[in-house]
Amino acid sequence: MTNTPDPATPSSRPDPTEPVGDAVLDRDTFDALKQPRSANRLPVGDGTWHQLAKQYVWVRIISTAVFALLVAAGATVISLWSRVPWIWIPAGVFLVILLWTIVITPRQARAYGYQLRRDDLVFRRGILWQRMVAVPYGRMQLIDITHGPLDRGFGIAQLKLVTAAASTGVVIPGLTQEAAERLRDTLVDVAETRRTGL
Structure with a gap:
């Protein structure tokens, strides 16, 4: 008869900080976490950040x-049908905002990161408006x-x-399919053992 370790004991708990899945989590990702230049930015801290x-x-x-x-096509149809050219004023403002979004998307994507620590997952995003959340x-x-279809x-x-608290919910976008599945399995295993140990 073999002895199975008690899941509540620290030695039997999976440690998400171990570099077991790092090759999967870091495959085809950005290599440097983008940060604001200000000295008053949120500190990144120690540990491995995945992107x-x-x-x-x-x-x-x-x-x-x-x-x-679609916005340009809609504005064109409305202006031709109603013969009202002012529709291009709001449509033009909206198109400029969308163009700016396209321009800053690569920089925004490099500002996303997550870290698997001993007791929680830390997620950070943003350059101008920074957010850092720790989820136990x-x-x-x-x-x-x-x-979605484009993601696939x-x-x-x-x-x-x-x-339980809606404000601490986290959405990590843009993971490779393999990394998302590995991260899900790791987090489910760790969460189960942490609840068992309570």
């Missing part, structure tokens, strides 16, 4: 460009992977973490 897949930029650019084409493993209630075409997915 989004490079394909995420193309998915965002294509989806934004398609949306811009034991508080995770649902881990969901979603991806580029082999990426987004992973959503749901906790």
